[in-house]
Amino acid sequence: MNNLKKNKIIDSSFKTLGIFFTLLGVVILIILLYNIIKVGYSRVNWEFLTSLPSRKPENAGIYTAIIGTLDLMLLTIIFAIPVGVGAGLYLEEYAHKSRLSRLLEINIANLAGVPSIIYGLLGLGIFVRFFGFGGSILAGALTMSLLILPIIIVATREAIKAVPSSLKEASFALGASKWQTLSKVVLPSSFGGILTGIILSLSRAIGETAPLIVVGAMAYVPFVPHSIFDTFSVLPMQIFTWTTRPQAGFAIAAAGAIIILLVITFVMNGIAVYFRNKWQSKLQ
Amino acid sequence: MAKQIAITMETKIEQTLPMDKIVDKALKKTHTIEVTDAKVWYDDFMAIQGIDMVIKPNTVTAFIGPSGCGKSTFLRLFNRMNDYVDGFKMEGKIKVNGRNIYKDKIHVEELRKEIGMVFQKPNPFPKSIFENVAYGLKIQGIKDKKLIAERVEKALRQADLWEDVKDKLKKSALALSGGQQQRLCIARTLAVEPSIILMDEPTSALDPISTSKIEDLIFELKEKYTIIIVTHNMQQASRISDFTAFFYLGKLIEFDKTKKIFTNPEKQQTENYITGRFG
Numbered sequence: 001m002n003n004l005k006k007n008k009i010i011d012s013s014f015k016t017l018g019i020f021f022t023l024l025g026v027v028i029l030i031i032l033l034y035n036i037i038k039v040g041y042s043r044v045n046w047e048f049l050t051s052l053p054s055r056k057p058e059n060a061g062i063y064t065a066i067i068g069t070l071d072l073m074l075l076t077i078i079f080a081i082p083v084g085v086g087a088g089l090y091l092e093e094y095a096h097k098s099r100l101s102r103l104l105e106i107n108i109a110n111l112a113g114v115p116s117i118i119y120g121l122l123g124l125g126i127f128v129r130f131f132g133f134g135g136s137i138l139a140g141a142l143t144m145s146l147l148i149l150p151i152i153i154v155a156t157r158e159a160i161k162a163v164p165s166s167l168k169e170a171s172f173a174l175g176a177s178k179w180q181t182l183s184k185v186v187l188p189s190s191f192g193g194i195l196t197g198i199i200l201s202l203s204r205a206i207g208e209t210a211p212l213i214v215v216g217a218m219a220y221v222p223f224v225p226h227s228i229f230d231t232f233s234v235l236p237m238q239i240f241t242w243t244t245r246p247q248a249g250f251a252i253a254a255a256g257a258i259i260i261l262l263v264i265t266f267v268m269n270g271i272a273v274y275f276r277n278k279w280q281s282k283l284q
Numbered sequence: 285m286a287k288q289i290a291i292t293m294e295t296k297i298e299q300t301l302p303m304d305k306i307v308d309k310a311l312k313k314t315h316t317i318e319v320t321d322a323k324v325w326y327d328d329f330m331a332i333q334g335i336d337m338v339i340k341p342n343t344v345t346a347f348i349g350p351s352g353c354g355k356s357t358f359l360r361l362f363n364r365m366n367d368y369v370d371g372f373k374m375e376g377k378i379k380v381n382g383r384n385i386y387k388d389k390i391h392v393e394e395l396r397k398e399i400g401m402v403f404q405k406p407n408p409f410p411k412s413i414f415e416n417v418a419y420g421l422k423i424q425g426i427k428d429k430k431l432i433a434e435r436v437e438k439a440l441r442q443a444d445l446w447e448d449v450k451d452k453l454k455k456s457a458l459a460l461s462g463g464q465q466q467r468l469c470i471a472r473t474l475a476v477e478p479s480i481i482l483m484d485e486p487t488s489a490l491d492p493i494s495t496s497k498i499e500d501l502i503f504e505l506k507e508k509y510t511i512i513i514v515t516h517n518m519q520q521a522s523r524i525s526d527f528t529a530f531f532y533l534g535k536l537i538e539f540d541k542t543k544k545i546f547t548n549p550e551k552q553q554t555e556n557y558i559t560g561r562f563g
Contacts, residue, residue: 180423
């Protein structure tokens with residue numbers, strides 16, 4: 001009886017603690033958002049979006065940074081998704097369970113936790129200097145791809161592992177080859193999970209600044225990039241530079257840019273979640 | 285009710301026993317399976333300890349035995365489904381239509397079009413009913429939509445499912461009941477037009493009514509196909525099969541006409557098992 005009572009108290013206190021911490025995270029997020037919106041709201045208008053950066057805070061816009069961010073993301077998607085999903089597929093479905101594959105597995109999981117600045121230095125050494133891409137969008141996107149590859153690989157593997165082996169067996173038993181089974185049964189069934197991993201990784205990439213500083217993204221780019229070999233700026237970079245300026249006007253501009261960055265991230269996630277849900281309802 | 289079905293089935297068996305005379309050879313050529321001294325290891329564990337067996341065309345053969353006796357492993361040798369199991373090793377010969385399926389230059393994909401399989405738990409793809417049945421045809425590269433539609437309808441009719449699903453072919457297969465799903469899986473197998481069908485406890489996850497439907501179906505399919513079925517259900521084995529093989533601890537203890545096995549088995553072990561004294 002005494003024990004029962006004790007357990008009940010532990011249960012309810014743990015529940016309260018859980019609610020408190022959950023609310024804590026949400027409340028802090030709301031306060032942050034509220035502050036940013038309060039400060040930056042006045043700057044968010046069409047002119048701000050379409051103006052080039054300027055020395056005067058009231059004239060400064062984020063046109064080049066937005067275009068830079070979108071270009072960088074697009075290139076990163078093109079590089080990282082095929083390689084990441086392919087590597088995940090290989091490790092889960094083709095690689096023999098040997099000591100080497102286990103070593104690879106552990107290393108990839110570890111790579112997901114490597115600080116992003118390290119990837120920046122790697123990008124600087126390989127893409128900027130060795131391949132001579134300079135501080136270009138290409139070098140930036142390749143570096144970003146390296147950064148998010150481990151996340152995509154791990155997510156792909158988990159999603160593929162979750163496909164029931166009975167489905168694979170059914171496909172094989174009907175005379176399907178390995179590739180047919182993968183492309184017609186395994187990948188469609190794991191699409192939702194893979195997409196979730198991609199969303200997470202891109203959300204991380206869109207906010208990264210450190211590796212791009214090292215690779216050589218510019219704080220001040222007075223023109224829109226025309227090719228993948230042009231220099232570029234991205235929104236987080238622009239925000240970072242503005243917050244270091246002494247003029248109060250730049251702080252407001254930075255807050256405005258943060259709002260735009262958040263909107264882009266939410267829209268991107270929203271689109272991906274929409275496709276995932278649509279896909280899943282189609283399967284059911 | 286169930287008893288009545290069982291009785292009618294047994295009479296059916298009596299009527300159709302002289303199989304070789306009834307089969308119209310031009311209609312569908314089926315194959316003999318010859319197994320010579322098959323041995324299987326999973327790493328160090330010897331799961332099959334040297335089995336010889338000949339399975340005749342257009343018969344239903346039931347594999348019975350307690351769990352872990354190797355009957356499923358043995359069944360999966362015929363379409364090489366054990367190939368994916370880690371540590372699987374096999375010795376001996378299995379000839380289908382005279383070709384050693386583990387030695388001769390055999391495409392596993394081709395073999396599996398000839399030898400279909402139905403699994404223990406219904407495992408339809410998360411696709412539409414139509415796409416499930418069309419799957420085997422599409423992976424063969426058949427593009428002719430009319431032909432695919434015809435074959436899908438034919439397979440669904442053969443599996444006695446057409447009337448249930450003809451108005452909702454585009455609906456997800458996962459919305460069907462368990463028994464319907466299993467008949468869909470049979471239709472999916474039939475659409476590829478195999479000559480041998482392996483069934484690994486196909487009714488163990490189904491209710492008695494769905495089970496009797498599947499058993500009826502197996503009975504009809506025997507006309508055109510060779511069927512090998514693993515079952516834990518003694519009554520099922522005696523109802524639907526022509527031959528029964530009793531496995532124990534990786535060995536084939538007895539293999540004979542079903543009637544003989546269930547009325548007058550040679551071995552004491554077999555008798556103990558079918559009378560429920562162990563297993």
